[in-house]
Amino acid sequence: MTAPLAQMIINLVPPSGPAQNVSNILPSSLVTSALGILLGASGVTSFFFLLWGGLSWITAGGDKDGLDRARKKVTGAMIGLAIVFSSYALLYIIRVLFNVNLISIPLNPI
Numbered sequence: 001m002t003a004p005l006a007q008m009i010i011n012l013v014p015p016s017g018p019a020q021n022v023s024n025i026l027p028s029s030l031v032t033s034a035l036g037i038l039l040g041a042s043g044v045t046s047f048f049f050l051l052w053g054g055l056s057w058i059t060a061g062g063d064k065d066g067l068d069r070a071r072k073k074v075t076g077a078m079i080g081l082a083i084v085f086s087s088y089a090l091l092y093i094i095r096v097l098f099n100v101n102l103i104s105i106p107l108n109p110i
Helices: 002-012 018-023 027-059 066-099
Strands: none
Touching: 018 066
């Protein structure tokens, strides 16, 4: 009964081995992926801070201190969103105008 189970596990392991997949990774693809993930995560985080500030504003109920804190959250979130979108737009404009892709930096393989 254990022989078919062992054969099933052996069939799950790719024939090329896990080291084969790692050796084909280029540093430029890692940098590109990291920049995309960071831009996306910072945009989502700023959006959630904007929502949180809006909800705080709504639930402040006329409290001056609560309104000031909520206003600061909304202002910070809007500044964060502006930075994220403007950095993405700047990278896109540089790529279109000068044909230089700063996100895909050609680096030598590991």
